[in-house]
Amino acid sequence: MEAIPLSYLFIALGVLVLLSGYFSGSETSMMALNRYRLRHLAESRHRGAMRAQQLLERPDRLIGIILLGNNLVNIFAASLATVIGLRLFGEAGIAIASLGLTVIILIFGEVAPKTVAALYPERFAFPSSFILKPLLRLFYPAVWVLNAIANGLLRILGFNMEEQSDSPLSREELRTVVREAGNLIPKRHQKMLLSILDLENFTVNDIMVPRAEVTGIDLEDDIDEIYDMLNHCRHTRIPVFRGDLDNTVGILHVRRLLRSLIEHEEVTRETLEASVSEPYFVPEDTPLHTQMVNFQRSRQRIGLVVDEYGVVLGLVTLEDMLEEIVGEFTxxxxxxxxxxxxxxxxxxxxxxxxxxxxxxxxxxxxxxxxxxxxxxxxxxxxxxxxxxxxxxxxxxxxxxxxxxxxxxxxxxxxxxxxxxxxxxxx
The missing domain is CATH 3.30.465.10 (Uridine Diphospho-n-acetylenolpyruvylglucosamine Reductase; domain 3)
Incomplete structure (x- = not known):
């Protein structure tokens, strides 16, 4: 060491400090990566993301190689700083070197690189993965021994090393992700996504047309009133009943009678009754997301909401449910x-x-x-x-x-x- 010029020693110390900063930043950036975005980028064949995902599959090995490199670099830096301190200040140089190196390591080897890595994890982690993966292969025996000892101690303390820490998002967490997406997701799309998540909080009773407001055809009405109803009806599908909704005969698709109305053909009660499809009944308090699936399976678009006694409470349509997601139609x-x-x-x-x-x-x-x-x-x-x-x-x-x-x-x-x-x- 005495024969090596001080300038070379300072250069070597600077390189070691930079390496310390690299390992510290790599650890922070790898742990700060958004796992869901990482998975998406890896599926898109992003090379850096694929390497980072492979490294994070075994975080114990990743942390092992990073800490192994960081500690070796810091130990060599401390030894080198001590030599420089002795050559410059004699015995007092040991204390001066220790204090000075501590400040330098904290600033340039810890705080600064970790801050940058936390702010820009992908920019730091993806390039770093090209170095960490070969290092892991090179020093795998040492990392394996260190992990075996550490994992053994953790098992003794009751930690299960096989558990997956990457747990799925809950609905509330997913709502937070959508709200914080900012300009990445348009406001209207955010509302739609949140509305989908909120479907389970509402039932058909919340969106149904109340019984008193249901438009339908009473077969006991005068035929002229029925004609007038058909001519001025704003709905495509309407219930057909006798007396009241509790005696619903079926659901009429108005367009089926459109040709007869245009050609002024006679439409009788028997014609109406023969044109209806079987009524579809929906139990009250059925969650919206469940009923949407039921509509899809049964290929229905409209249903009569009934209570436990079979009394019709109102009418719900697939369009009503879609409005809960996309908003009111014009x-x-x-x-x-x-x-x-x-x-x-x-x-x-x-x-x-x-x-x-x-x-x-x-x-x-x-x-x-x-x-x-x-x-x-x-x-x-x-x-x-x-x-x-x-x-x-x-x-x-x-x-x-x-x-x-x-x-x-x-x-x-x-x-x-x-x-x-x-x-x-x-």
Whole structure:
């Protein structure tokens, strides 16, 4: 060592510090890689990603080769710094070299490279994998011995080394991933993905058309009324029943009778009854994601929601379910606007039969959705009686004024949102 010039020793020490930084950064970048993105890149045949994925299949070996290299480099650097310190400062150089090398290693061998590696894991890890893999092969015997001893101690302590740490994402975690995707996923697509995840939280009762609003053909009506219904019907499929929905005969595809209507051929009750398909019934409280699969398996697009006694509660369609994912369709937006009427003073005149979830979605409000599903039901639940027109109440941040009622329900109400007030319900 005495014959080696100090300049060479400083160069060698600098190289060792850089190698220390490389090993430290490699460890951080490998552990910071997004496993799902890594898997995607590997499946796309990205060479760096494929090598990194192979190394991460056995993290104990990866960490073993990195720590082996890092410790060897740091030990050699400490020895070299001691020699330099002795030659420059004598016995006091040992302490000076130790202190100086500690600061240098912390800055250039630990903090700086690990920070860069944590911020840009792919840029650091993928090139590093081209070096780490050959190193692992070269020093495999030493790494194997180190891992055997370390893994043996961990097994004694009760750790299972065969367990997979890469557990699948839960739904809540997946929601967080979608929300934090930023510009990688368009906002509209984010809403659609989140809506798919939310399907399990809702049932057919939440989106069905209530029984009182179901449009259908009563075979007991006068034939002229049936003709008028067919001529002005806005729906492609409608139920056909006798007396009421509990006696549904089937579902009529209106287009099947279109030619007869155009050619003014006679359409009789018998013709209607012969043209219907078997009704499809859906048990109440069926989760939306389950019913969507049921519709697909049975090749149905419309179903009557029934309770445990077979009483028809309403009607649900595949289109209703798709709207939960992609949002309101244009044709239905026109229908929905007939239930919500903006007023000049900033309030909204809303029909009592309007769905609370539809109101929230249309106006971006947060009316309570636990319990009643319609505006009329929400008001009656809070008042526990049929209110008189002019009655006012407040639910959360929303002021209600009853404008019209019938003997059994609230027909219309005027609502206004007061976000600045956080008082309770009155």
């Amino acid at each position: 044709t239905d937006m026109q229908s929905f606007n007939r239930d919500i009427h903006p007023q000049d003073d900033g309030s909204y005149l809303i029909d009592g039969t309007a769905s609370i979830r539809d109101i929230n979605r249309q106006l971006r409000w947060h009316l309570p959705t636990k319990g009643p599903r319609t505006l009329n039901g929400l008001i009656l639940e809070y008042l526990e009686s049929i209110p008189e027109p002019g009655t006012s109440l407040k639910i959360g941040d929303y002021a209600f004024e009853i404008t019209a009622t019938t003997e059994s329900a609230v027909k219309t109400a005027k609502l206004r949102y007061y976000p600045q007030k956080k008082s309770g319900n009155t």
